[in-house]
Amino acid sequence: xxxxxxxxxxxxxxxxxxxxxxxxxxxxxxxxxxxxxxxxxxxxxxxxxxxxxxxxxxxxxxxxxxxxxxxxxxxxxxxxxxxxxxxxxxxxxxxxxxxxxxxxxxxxxxxxxxxxxxxxxxxxxxxxxxxxxxxxxxxxxxxxxxxxxxxxxxxxxxxxxxxxxxxxxxxxxxxxxxxxxxxxxxxxxxxxxxxxxxxxxxxxxxxxxxxxxxxxxxxxxxxxxxxxxxxxxxxxxxxxxxxxxxxxxxxxxxxxxxxxxxxxxxxxxxxxxxxxxxxxxxxxxxxxxxxxxxxxxxxxxxxxxxxxxxxxxxxxxxxxxxxxxxxxxxxxxxxxxxxxxxxxxxxxxxxxxxxxxxxxxxxxxxxxxxxxxxxxxxxxxxxxxxxxxxxxxxxxx
Amino acid sequence: xxxxxxxxxxxxxxxxxxxxxxxxxxxxxxxxxxxxxxxxxxxxxxxxxxxxxxxxxxxxxxxxxxxxxxxxxxxxxxxxxxxxxxxxxxxxxxxxxxxxxxxxxxxxxxxxxxxxxxxxxxxxxxxxxxxxxxxxxxxxxxxxxxxxxxxxxxxxxxxxxxxxxxxxxxxxxxxxxxxxxxxxxxxxxxxxxxxxxxxxxxxxxxxxxxxxxxxxxxxxxxxxxxxxxxxxxxxxxxxxxxxxxxxxxxxxxxxxxxxxxxxxxxxxxxxxxxxxxxxxxxxxxxxxxxxxxxxxxxxxxxxxxxxxxxxxxxxxxxxxxxxxxxxx
Numbered sequence: 001x002x003x004x005x006x007x008x009x010x011x012x013x014x015x016x017x018x019x020x021x022x023x024x025x026x027x028x029x030x031x032x033x034x035x036x037x038x039x040x041x042x043x044x045x046x047x048x049x050x051x052x053x054x055x056x057x058x059x060x061x062x063x064x065x066x067x068x069x070x071x072x073x074x075x076x077x078x079x080x081x082x083x084x085x086x087x088x089x090x091x092x093x094x095x096x097x098x099x100x101x102x103x104x105x106x107x108x109x110x111x112x113x114x115x116x117x118x119x120x121x122x123x124x125x126x127x128x129x130x131x132x133x134x135x136x137x138x139x140x141x142x143x144x145x146x147x148x149x150x151x152x153x154x155x156x157x158x159x160x161x162x163x164x165x166x167x168x169x170x171x172x173x174x175x176x177x178x179x180x181x182x183x184x185x186x187x188x189x190x191x192x193x194x195x196x197x198x199x200x201x202x203x204x205x206x207x208x209x210x211x212x213x214x215x216x217x218x219x220x221x222x223x224x225x226x227x228x229x230x231x232x233x234x235x236x237x238x239x240x241x242x243x244x245x246x247x248x249x250x251x252x253x254x255x256x257x258x259x260x261x262x263x264x265x266x267x268x269x270x271x272x273x274x275x276x277x278x279x280x281x282x283x284x285x286x287x288x289x290x291x292x293x294x295x296x297x298x299x300x301x302x303x304x305x306x307x308x309x310x311x312x313x314x315x316x317x318x319x320x321x322x323x324x325x326x327x328x329x330x331x332x333x334x335x336x337x338x339x340x341x342x343x344x345x346x347x348x349x350x351x352x353x354x355x356x357x358x359x360x361x362x363x364x365x366x367x368x369x370x371x372x373x374x375x376x377x378x379x380x381x382x383x384x385x386x387x388x389x390x391x392x393x394x395x396x397x
Numbered sequence: 398x399x400x401x402x403x404x405x406x407x408x409x410x411x412x413x414x415x416x417x418x419x420x421x422x423x424x425x426x427x428x429x430x431x432x433x434x435x436x437x438x439x440x441x442x443x444x445x446x447x448x449x450x451x452x453x454x455x456x457x458x459x460x461x462x463x464x465x466x467x468x469x470x471x472x473x474x475x476x477x478x479x480x481x482x483x484x485x486x487x488x489x490x491x492x493x494x495x496x497x498x499x500x501x502x503x504x505x506x507x508x509x510x511x512x513x514x515x516x517x518x519x520x521x522x523x524x525x526x527x528x529x530x531x532x533x534x535x536x537x538x539x540x541x542x543x544x545x546x547x548x549x550x551x552x553x554x555x556x557x558x559x560x561x562x563x564x565x566x567x568x569x570x571x572x573x574x575x576x577x578x579x580x581x582x583x584x585x586x587x588x589x590x591x592x593x594x595x596x597x598x599x600x601x602x603x604x605x606x607x608x609x610x611x612x613x614x615x616x617x618x619x620x621x622x623x624x625x626x627x628x629x630x631x632x633x634x635x636x637x638x639x640x641x642x643x644x645x646x647x648x649x650x651x652x653x654x655x656x657x658x659x660x661x662x663x664x665x666x667x668x669x670x671x672x673x674x675x676x677x678x679x680x681x682x683x684x685x686x687x688x689x690x691x692x693x694x695x696x697x698x699x700x701x702x703x704x705x706x707x708x709x710x711x712x713x714x715x716x717x718x719x720x721x722x723x724x725x
Contacts, residue, residue, distance in 0.1 A: 048550055181695060207689075207693075212650065212653075212654040214641070214645045214654075215445075215645070217441070217444035217686055218685070218686040218688070218690035218697070219694045221440055222689075222690050222691075224437075225437065237551070237552055238646045238648065241552075241646070242645065245561075248563070250440070250570060251563075251570060269554055270552060270553075270554045272561070273561070
């Protein structure tokens, strides 16, 4: 990058380099010569979204440890200040205000859910502090907010992936949609409805269910009475597992597809045998073999997976990946921009080809999603295991 | 003061109830017959009756405590949740056989219900019924928080008692677990009905609620009958939670939904009446499945509850409930 207005002289550069190298070599942190880079994070560590926030927190702690062990960013130690929103958007809003005003953080990570993220965005947009979230809701980046970015594949991306599969692989035209009546399910169903025309697919039945409903037999018998060739279920556990069981009970022959909301082993555990044959779009990291061997991305996933296993004795999941990537994107931009929020925001927006765990991030002024559809694959449950059918396009760098 | 009414002793009142019971059942059957579209209607009935039986068991828990103490126990759904979660712990985590896990889970929840009655409800003697109801709400929040802390937020799976392969007949299918649900509900309602209407302690419990002072005078202990009611309600609730879990999983948050639906079923059938709880539960279960299948499913809860409101407008005391005793 060119620094405008400063005539760079070779001796100065050399001097700077020497200072930097010596600082790194002799441990700059001990006497606090360089200020610590504070990054705030608001995650759902308790409440219903805790299964999302906790792995995100674990990843951030790992990343902090790793960056600081390697000498920090230009000698600045990094500190993630993590707050819990208890899965409530209102509390996320309060927490982010505290982080910005009291802790004077340079950037914000979070929230874990779309609701919290949007509540936080009200504050970060006003304070002009960059925010990198771990939530998939379409509204987060459509329309693009100047200071808000995301790490996970967006819901819109998952829908494109799924509809592409329906059109090109299953080659069917008529689908039924059965969605959770909550915000996630309704948002997904709306998106499906608006996009399906582009793929020549028609939604001939759209039904909903409540998150804690005991039986979805009523809705399914109705779908049975139509000529739908597949059922697309949009929701998170345990709804889709109940539906898989009900479909088996009703002897329904048409395939069940679902959202990336079931991209966890819990779904297979709950649905048991009924899980077999269910397909859904998911990140490649769920099946590392789907990432070309020898690529930087594959190496990043393998390393992260090992690191995470060593520290916590747990397998990585998508949420761990979102947390890690959010931290990575901000700290990577800090290498160049330091802690000036405005510069940092510009640096994040210029991120190009950054290899994370979820995929390879390239942001632009019109795209704050970062990933692309090819960072996802269609996953099929076979014999209680995730598999992928191999005919996927190579991910693009 | 309320008039003491011993149901089952007055012939005319009994006839009245039987009449309403048959009308309700007939109405149910007609409604179903009308909606029968090939095997679809039958499927709705089977699935609806399974779900409805669980609502019925929860509703019976509400009714038992109400009939004996006039308290509405809003922690009733949590007893079912705890039953399911403990079943998971004993059978899946500890690895005990299903029958032993069942007994242990029911025992623990029953002890909790009885313990709560002794530790809190009993000590609040003289407090208004409203105060007691609020205490049960607090208790439900407490149970939920502790359950979340112990088991986390993820739903868990519990193996079906007799396999999961659905049986098919007349184009409809039924999971074997449903038979357990039907059987248990039938036995439970008969036992509870007989206890309250044919045995001395049962009649005493109802008397204790109707007129505590008069009941005490004739030697019925209101304290004992309250304890007995809580014990029975907790046991029934736990059992309901356990037998539905293989069909619907179990999670710390499921008590709220079960409690709400069970309460609605109890109101519909007539709070305080065991057969009413069953009729209310079954109707609610079938209505839910049917409306989801016959109307745009987004409106299913609205339709089901609208019908309940309409029924209550015509018959405020519920289908099989008796009017409140006149004030003297």
